[in-house]
Amino acid sequence: MTDPSQAFDTAERTMWAGRAHAYAASFARLCAHPVERLLDAAEVGTGTYVLDVGTGTGTAALAASARGARVCAVDADAGMVAAARAAGVEAEVALLPELPYPDGEFEAVVANFVVNHVGRPRAALAELRRVLKPGGRVALTSWGARRGAGQELFGRAFAAAGAVVPDDLRRLDPAEDFVRTADGFAELLREAGFTDARAAELEWDHRTTVGEWWGGPAAGVATAGLIVTSQDEGTVVRIRREYERLAGEFAVEGHELALPHIAVLACGRA
Template sequence: MTTTAFDDHERSRWAGRATAYDTSFAALCAHPAPSLLDAAAIGAGVRVLDAGTGSGTVAGLACARGATVVAVDAEPSMVALARRRVPSADGVCLAALPHLPFSAGSFDAAVSNFVLNHVGDPLATVNELGRVVRPAGRIAVTIWPYPAPRAQGLWLDVFDAAGVERSTAPPGLDADRDFPRTPEGLAGLLDAAGLTDVRCGTISWVHRTDPEVWWSGPANGISRPGLVMETQPPEMIARIRAAYDELTAAYRDTDGLLALPTAALLASASVP
């Protein structure tokens, strides 16, 4: 199996972090899940692959619709959590995109929620999703757009206000494997994979969350802000926390929860 430096970095970043993700950013990622399933026409009797299931949110919702669900993830702690979370799934197993242990045409549909942001070869990943879905079956994917929505971009303001020097940059995608994180760019990726009836749009919402929950994700190493946080000495963490409290105050509702504007791109297509 061939992986890129980006893939290796992603594997290391998520290793053992299923619980930290589930108790912090999983609720954010869950919001587009019903729309993702709608775009893939997931209903009773549909055999669907949830590729990159994480803590099992999408798989659980698909099971609730009466679908026959198989879920995979590259991180063992996620697989273990998803198995407990979604006991009605037909199977939850370890697999790393773009290599899936299924025969061609095994599924009626495949969905992948915020996974293309975390693979070193997005086109190969979409091609693999297309391989395991039968002709005329559906594929639906979500990604975070660029520029980052306010909910995610706020962390950069926090680090700047605290005076953090972000000298450690994670590996990026090879230039010939990257694509614009825009509706046109994501639609173009699905077009390049030879899929048909490609549709792509933006889902916007306000993510409401407890300030401590939003803090806990990066504080426990989740996402790129987590990479920044874990390299800081205690005195800088204190400065980051002070800046966080100050800058998030403008987004606190009267009930004390944060109301953070955010958005995702949702694309879907048919397998020819």
């Protein structure tokens, strides 16, 4: 029988394969919003030796470099690594919970929207602690239990269009899950051996356009993309129609949308 955590990780790798460009053109700007606060929480500054885990197209790594930090980065997807390298990031392919670095290598580790994409979150955090020097800082972000109205937009469009969620959509093994609140994320860090662990919610309105925001799911990016691309053509047309109708609730000046989002930022010390 396939290990459920391994199956989750495999599904995640499949979901992101070949979608670096589509991610960069859609959801990447959303995920970039907490980066400066993430780096602040990890105490990243001039000369800090930092590892960016799950770098994606390199947003956090580039921001750390702009602060004068020495940066290494890893991602599980080769396409993301290629995109990060093209942007000037020293990146390589590596999958949590096994990183290709010795114990105590880094002064800071950041992971921006990564823990929600791994099948064994506790093992992943233990690995982040392993590669940190004693006293080093970790900071991570993730989507939590409380969601902003903008995060519900595609789900509402799927329901209104009669979309069917695929039966093989992988969920995290309940035995590996954790309470997805600020308190729950702080406790997850404490379980992994971090001290001074704390977490807080972040709230912001993501500015985008109807076309840009549709582009991610239409290209198969993230869970919303898996749902969209698994539908028949007629259902996709209905989803797009319902999405555009519902998106009007978030219209602001010009052609922009302001989509409320909520995430959690957690940090601790090795």
